[in-house]
Amino acid sequence: MPTTERSGGDGVSGPTGRLSLGVVCTLLVALLIVATGLSLVLGRGAGGALWDLPALWQRDPDTARLILEEVRLPRTLLGLLVGATLGLCGAALQGLLRNPLAEPGILGASSGAALGAVVVFYFGLASAGAWLVPVGGVIGSALALGVLYLLAGRSPELLTIILAGVAINAFAGAMTSLALNFAPSPYAIMEIIFWMLGSLADRSMVQVQLALPLMLAGGLLIATAARGLDALTLGSDAARSLGFSPGAVQLRVIAGTALAVGAAVAVTGVVGFVGLVVPHLLRPLVGYRPARLLLPSALAGAVLLLAADLLVRSLPPGPELKLGVVTAMLGAPFFLFLIVRSRRQAW
Amino acid sequence: MVSLLDARAVAVTLGGREVLHETTLACPGGRLVGLVGPNGAGKTTLLRALAGLVPCRGEVRLDGRALAKTPPRSRARRLAYLPQGHVAHWPLPAAELVMLGRLPHRRFGAPPTATDAAAVTRALKMADVQDFAARRVDRLSGGERARVLLARALAVEAPVLLVDEPTASLDPYHQLHIMEVLRDYARGGRLVVAVLHDLSLAARFCDEVMLLLEGRMLAHGTPADVFADATLAEAFRITVLRGGEDPDRWLVPGTRIG
Numbered sequence: 001m002p003t004t005e006r007s008g009g010d011g012v013s014g015p016t017g018r019l020s021l022g023v024v025c026t027l028l029v030a031l032l033i034v035a036t037g038l039s040l041v042l043g044r045g046a047g048g049a050l051w052d053l054p055a056l057w058q059r060d061p062d063t064a065r066l067i068l069e070e071v072r073l074p075r076t077l078l079g080l081l082v083g084a085t086l087g088l089c090g091a092a093l094q095g096l097l098r099n100p101l102a103e104p105g106i107l108g109a110s111s112g113a114a115l116g117a118v119v120v121f122y123f124g125l126a127s128a129g130a131w132l133v134p135v136g137g138v139i140g141s142a143l144a145l146g147v148l149y150l151l152a153g154r155s156p157e158l159l160t161i162i163l164a165g166v167a168i169n170a171f172a173g174a175m176t177s178l179a180l181n182f183a184p185s186p187y188a189i190m191e192i193i194f195w196m197l198g199s200l201a202d203r204s205m206v207q208v209q210l211a212l213p214l215m216l217a218g219g220l221l222i223a224t225a226a227r228g229l230d231a232l233t234l235g236s237d238a239a240r241s242l243g244f245s246p247g248a249v250q251l252r253v254i255a256g257t258a259l260a261v262g263a264a265v266a267v268t269g270v271v272g273f274v275g276l277v278v279p280h281l282l283r284p285l286v287g288y289r290p291a292r293l294l295l296p297s298a299l300a301g302a303v304l305l306l307a308a309d310l311l312v313r314s315l316p317p318g319p320e321l322k323l324g325v326v327t328a329m330l331g332a333p334f335f336l337f338l339i340v341r342s343r344r345q346a347w
Numbered sequence: 348m349v350s351l352l353d354a355r356a357v358a359v360t361l362g363g364r365e366v367l368h369e370t371t372l373a374c375p376g377g378r379l380v381g382l383v384g385p386n387g388a389g390k391t392t393l394l395r396a397l398a399g400l401v402p403c404r405g406e407v408r409l410d411g412r413a414l415a416k417t418p419p420r421s422r423a424r425r426l427a428y429l430p431q432g433h434v435a436h437w438p439l440p441a442a443e444l445v446m447l448g449r450l451p452h453r454r455f456g457a458p459p460t461a462t463d464a465a466a467v468t469r470a471l472k473m474a475d476v477q478d479f480a481a482r483r484v485d486r487l488s489g490g491e492r493a494r495v496l497l498a499r500a501l502a503v504e505a506p507v508l509l510v511d512e513p514t515a516s517l518d519p520y521h522q523l524h525i526m527e528v529l530r531d532y533a534r535g536g537r538l539v540v541a542v543l544h545d546l547s548l549a550a551r552f553c554d555e556v557m558l559l560l561e562g563r564m565l566a567h568g569t570p571a572d573v574f575a576d577a578t579l580a581e582a583f584r585i586t587v588l589r590g591g592e593d594p595d596r597w598l599v600p601g602t603r604i605g
Contacts, residue, residue: 098436224455231450234499235434237400242503243423243451288437 019285021292028299032080035306039076040068043313075200077208079309080302082200082264083274085215087301088294089257090275091282092222095229095290096253097152097161100280101338104261105272105331107161108144108168113265114195115172116140121191122179134210137266142258144168149254198269198324200309207267218260219298225252226291233290271324273331274301280338349411351376351538352397352426352507356405359392367392368562369405374555376506379533380540381549381570384559385583390542391431391511393559397540398428398509409507423451427503431511431542433493438485441495445470445480448502466502473528474498475521489516497525501532508532511542526552546587550574550596558582571595580604 041053053072057064086104093102104110120126120136151164176196183189228249231239236246264271278300279293286292308326315321350373359367367389374380382390395401399414399422407414409426417425427448435444448470449463459467471477474494484492493516500510513529514522526548533539533554543549549556549570556573558566560582566573574595579587584604591597 227450227455230447233435233437233439233444234447234496235430235432235436237395237398237430238428238434238499240400240419241398241423241426241428242447243419245419287443288439289443290437 021286021296024282024285024296025299028296028303031303032299032306035303035310036076036080038310039079039306040072042310043067043072044317070204074203074205074208075309076306077205078203078211078268079200079306081208081211081215082268082271083302083305084298085219085260085264085301086271086274086305087278088219088222088298089261090301091279091290091293091297092225092229092253093257093275094279095232095293096225096250098232099161101162101276101335101342103273103276104141104257105270106169106276106335107148107165108172109141109148109257109261110265110270110272111169111172111176112144113137113141113262114270115175116143116262117195117266118176118179118192121195122183122188130206131210134214134263134266137264138214138259138262140172141262141265142255144172145254145258149250195265195269196324197322198265198271198327199320199322200268201320201323203267211263211267214263215260218256218258218263221252221256221259223294225249225256226294229253229290269322269324271305272328273335274304274327276338277331277334278304280334350374350408352407352409352540354397354405354407357393357396357407358404359389359396359401360404361392361401366562367396367403370564371405372557372564372567374538374540376536376538377533378538378554379530379552380538381553381556382540382542382559383544383546383549383556383573384565387561388559388582389562390559392562393557394428394509394511394540394542398426400428420451423505424503425505426507426509427500427505429497429500429508429510429513431515433489433496433516435484435492435496438483440481440483441476441487441498442467442471442480444484444495445498445502448499451503466504467498470498470502470504473501473532475524490518490521493517494521494525501528506537508537508539509541510539512544513541514543514545514548522548530554546574546579546583547597547599550598574598 041051043052053064053068056067090103093104093107094100116136116139117133119140120132125132147168148164152160176192180189180192183192228239228244231242231244232246232249239246278297282293282296282300286296309323312321312323312326353373355371356369357367358365358369370393382394384390392401396403397407399407409417409422414422445467446459446463449459449466453459453463471480474497476491476494476498479487479491484495487495497510497513500508510529514525517525522545529539529541530552553570555568556570557564558573558578565582566578576586579585586601586604587598588601589598
């Protein structure tokens, strides 16, 4: 026998020390309920007190209800949906590219979507219909991922993918800056900056209604590719021999990500690094199999984004710190840490 | 005899070069077939064509049905393929990696059944990797990892098993073990086609040998027929030393010619 070591586990259910998917998801749902509750209740109104809603409810129930329904509910729902989208798409892209550094923001899907939204806005198309902004986002995101796939899809090597993402981000950034440069009014500049920074503030149920169907469609598309992502663990040939066409898996994940991230960015702007961080936090708990990571990543993405938004809201009153700035400030060092670590080991 | 897998005038062109010239062959079940030839002879290309993984002219038939017209899922249940290179992109525990071989048998979203678990346990035992079923594949040695990936292909329990260099990077004990496993796998009426570089193992264990040279089938028959001195000299430019209980089946490479 080549080895005398005996590891735990019965050999089929996996190693010991890892939590079952049900336990992890239950914990995440519990966290999500807490975060959702806090997100509905916490915030600084005119009074400036953080825990404002219960007191307001006693003084002025009508205003409290208005705040809850018109301000807090859309903000919470969007945080939940966008977080879930980013977590899910991050896990799916990492599975597709078989690379733990993939993420919608790093790969340029988010900045492409932002550019798409900016283009629609800049040319005044948004006045023809608010739904055109998410459509622009989806198209921008799809174009970015399409270019990425052309550049790096055939040889999913870390360096090629990252460099392709850098190039797409640079181009989308340059075009957005161009729009900023020639913006017709300060109002337009503010709007464009909104997409560059990312925020959940001052959103309404209209944005939820615009984004939700596209996010659901994208999420479902990705879910149908889950088993194919598992099979791709063994490489393209083995995946095909197991009955999964790598091309079909790629198409579903890329189209699904374009739909969901395009819609998310169109209504909240670029919120980066959630899709990168979330699968990494979960792998020690649920393991490395891509399909197994999808649902927990969506749940944890929602929790993380609501938590980041709660952090933004609980800061002292003043100019609002944008959500996208917070996630980038926390996510970029994490990205750097992963790069340093990946130079030492494969995972 | 009805053949499990046959190829009719199959030819493959890659990058404008015909790497496999028209090849016709028929493989009935119950046999371990060795596919041998020097580097670049087209062994892997033929194996991939038989697995339906590379576009080719002509027709490959599985169970008498055109492979190209067989739905992917039903094809995946009837034909398992092990590529060379020991690819595992994520550091899954060995048992979880082997369970991927059960994907064609499982319904969407359904957890593994007792049948799947039993197939995985059998495959782990066959490849002699049951002792590190729970260990991550990135923490295994090259040979151990090769056996885990072979177990993945065995776990499909398909009537046709195509394996590319299943004994590469294995120690002598496990080379013999895996060849016995493949022979036993074929004994139950199934077909195993294995690309092999080790002529000694091919001669000892295979029921049938196909010898490829420059994209053509130079010889196809029993090891005694294919491994004639003249054929080996032409294809491999080597002489062999023979001995043991059966000089047709016990041979080792001797000297280079020329």
